[in-house]
Amino acid sequence: MASKHVIATRHTKSIKNRFASRFLRSLLRMKRSDRFGGSRSNEGVRKRSTHRIKMAAYASMARAVGPSRTWSRALLFKLRNRARIQGVLRKRCLVSKKNKKKRVVRNKVIISREPSRTDTLRKLVPGGDSMDICCLLEETAHYIKCLATQVKVMQSIADQSLL
Amino acid sequence: MINKALLSAGGENMLHCTDMTVLDRQRARIKWQQEQQQLQVQLPQQEISYFSELNRVFQQAGFHEGGLSEVVTRSVKPDPGLVDNRWHNDHVVGFGVGPPYTNGLGFELNYGAICRTSSCPPAVAAAATVTATVRGAESVVSDKISSGIGRESSKKRKFDKVQNNSKVVAEEDTRDKRIKGRAEEGESNTSEKNSNKSRSSNNNSNKNNNSNKDNSAETSKDNSKVTEVQKPDYIHVRARRGQATDSHSLAERVRREKISERMKYLQDLVPGCNNITGKAGMLDEIINYVQSLQRQVEFLSMKLAAVNPRLDFNIDNLFAKEAFPACSTNFPTIGISPDMTNAAYLQFNPSQQQLVSCCGLDMGINPPDMGLRRTTSTPVSIPETFLDSSCFTQIQVPPTWDADLQNLYNVAFDQGRQTTFPVQPFTGSVEASNLKMEM
Numbered sequence: 001m002a003s004k005h006v007i008a009t010r011h012t013k014s015i016k017n018r019f020a021s022r023f024l025r026s027l028l029r030m031k032r033s034d035r036f037g038g039s040r041s042n043e044g045v046r047k048r049s050t051h052r053i054k055m056a057a058y059a060s061m062a063r064a065v066g067p068s069r070t071w072s073r074a075l076l077f078k079l080r081n082r083a084r085i086q087g088v089l090r091k092r093c094l095v096s097k098k099n100k101k102k103r104v105v106r107n108k109v110i111i112s113r114e115p116s117r118t119d120t121l122r123k124l125v126p127g128g129d130s131m132d133i134c135c136l137l138e139e140t141a142h143y144i145k146c147l148a149t150q151v152k153v154m155q156s157i158a159d160q161s162l163l
Numbered sequence: 164m165i166n167k168a169l170l171s172a173g174g175e176n177m178l179h180c181t182d183m184t185v186l187d188r189q190r191a192r193i194k195w196q197q198e199q200q201q202l203q204v205q206l207p208q209q210e211i212s213y214f215s216e217l218n219r220v221f222q223q224a225g226f227h228e229g230g231l232s233e234v235v236t237r238s239v240k241p242d243p244g245l246v247d248n249r250w251h252n253d254h255v256v257g258f259g260v261g262p263p264y265t266n267g268l269g270f271e272l273n274y275g276a277i278c279r280t281s282s283c284p285p286a287v288a289a290a291a292t293v294t295a296t297v298r299g300a301e302s303v304v305s306d307k308i309s310s311g312i313g314r315e316s317s318k319k320r321k322f323d324k325v326q327n328n329s330k331v332v333a334e335e336d337t338r339d340k341r342i343k344g345r346a347e348e349g350e351s352n353t354s355e356k357n358s359n360k361s362r363s364s365n366n367n368s369n370k371n372n373n374s375n376k377d378n379s380a381e382t383s384k385d386n387s388k389v390t391e392v393q394k395p396d397y398i399h400v401r402a403r404r405g406q407a408t409d410s411h412s413l414a415e416r417v418r419r420e421k422i423s424e425r426m427k428y429l430q431d432l433v434p435g436c437n438n439i440t441g442k443a444g445m446l447d448e449i450i451n452y453v454q455s456l457q458r459q460v461e462f463l464s465m466k467l468a469a470v471n472p473r474l475d476f477n478i479d480n481l482f483a484k485e486a487f488p489a490c491s492t493n494f495p496t497i498g499i500s501p502d503m504t505n506a507a508y509l510q511f512n513p514s515q516q517q518l519v520s521c522c523g524l525d526m527g528i529n530p531p532d533m534g535l536r537r538t539t540s541t542p543v544s545i546p547e548t549f550l551d552s553s554c555f556t557q558i559q560v561p562p563t564w565d566a567d568l569q570n571l572y573n574v575a576f577d578q579g580r581q582t583t584f585p586v587q588p589f590t591g592s593v594e595a596s597n598l599k600m601e602m
Contacts, residue, residue: 049468050465051464053464057464117447120450121446121450140429141428141432144452147457154460157467158463
């Protein structure tokens with residue numbers, strides 16, 4: 001396990017810096033675009049900007065990590081296709097609503113079971129659906145490390161900006 | 164390491180401890196083999212004499228089928244290269260011995276063979292006595308009689324070579340001298356099956372356990388010692404003593420060990436789970452931790468969204484903040500220091516109300532953050548850090564801020580972003596904070 005630890009520590013130093021620079025850049029970009037947007041109702045703007053900042057944070061972390069990790073790849077894929085998927089989902093909803101009368105409701109036996117711990121973990125870690133437990137644990141470890149880095153950097157940014 | 168010391172001591176007892184990792188045993192075995200190779204040349208005559216004696220003893224024991232009388236293979240060492248040359252006959256009979264121990268004479272008798280007789284218990288006892296007589300009163304020799312009826316053809320010992328690209332490197336087998344109660348003759352075909360199946364599956368891993376007692380007479384439990392022609396890309400495995408040796412259970416064992424290894428690593432990452440044993444509890448902790456981290460990210464992004472309007476002239480402060488972590492040499496050991504310095508900065512904020520509210524908010528975050536620290540330092544509550552003057556000593560950043568500031572400026576503002584905020588206000592703020600710190 002020593003090798004794993006070594007790899008981890010070597011990684012996090014550069015990951016932190018990379019993430020920090022990327023995140024700052026994206027924040028600046030957002031700031032600039034917001035300035036031109038003008039003032040709007042506070043609530044909506046805040047929620048949207050919160051969401052955008054969050055997505056920017058995740059995206060910059062995923063890019064800083066690179067495509068070498070399953071979770072970063074899955075995260076980037078999800079972020080890129082988010083708009084596309086949302087559009088598809090909306091279309092599907094509309095279509096299904098139209099066809100509901102025509103469609104015959106088939107009785108399907110859905111085996112519902114309480115989500116086990118591994119299922120919960122799979123949902124938490126991006127890209128965790130298509131991995132066996134062994135790889136899932138490994139990805140979780142790396143993901144936790146990167147998340148902790150992300151939190152620290154964001155916290156320092158937030159604290160700094162308060163001064 | 165223990166094994167090295169023991170190796171130097173002659174390696175008699177080195178392989179007893181089950182705490183040795185697979186790799187350690189592997190290395191020990193290889194070293195031992197190298198030593199043996201040197202010794203091998205030196206003492207051929209004694210081996211021959213011993214073998215003749217052995218043969219005599221066996222014949223006295225009345226083994227039929229002449230199986231045991233063919234005790235021949237006395238390879239000094241289960242060196243894979245040597246073994247292949249010597250043991251390749253189908254009628255190798257004798258005792259399968261693991262990693263040969265050096266007996267008092269300086270060489271070890273390695274009887275790798277299979278007891279063909281069906282009357283195993285007497286064979287075992289006889290063999291035990293034989294070995295007892297032969298070996299004299301010294302080092303423990305690991306003997307193994309694996310009786311394979313109809314399996315002699317591919318009685319090979321599996322050698323784990325470091326060059327295998329498998330993660331699990333099988334270790335050398337170490338056997339203890341089994342005197343009585345060693346009823347594993349019933350071993351049977353397990354090794355044969357193992358050799359075949361493990362050749363086909365890449366993920367078998369056996370581990371040898373050294374235990375001095377073996378009371379189980381079950382056929383399924385036994386050491387499997389199979390020598391094998393070196394095949395690349397296979398994970399060579401050895402079954403532990405007293406464990407099942409069919410390929411399914413072996414593969415499962417490998418999988419289980421991998422999972423437990425990962426769980427241990429996660430235990431180091433997640434704070435506060437040292438006393439939790441078991442996968443279920445650990446998984447719960449991990450899930451909670453990941454959820455809390457994600458919640459923190461969301462909360463911080465909300466905070467940043469609220470603060471965002473002020474991002475303009477705070478960018479330089481931001482960089483000062485960024486410079487600090489960049490200065491630190493070792494990220495994981497920053498530990499409490501960034502947090503404490505954050506607290507210090509917060510302390511110096513002239514607007515106390517804002518500070519209090521922030522602290523109130525941050526209290527929610529920081530205790531978990533404190534807990535997050537992987538360092539062994541005890542989590543210090545924030546109010547204490549406010550009062551603790553020792554935190555000032557950690558703020559060695561100011562002198563180096565400017566240089567790093569410049570770097571960060573270049574990094575983020577290389578597009579010629581016009582700086583409406585010249586450096587002066589920033590340095591002013593730095594000086595102000597410096598002054599405050601000196602207070």
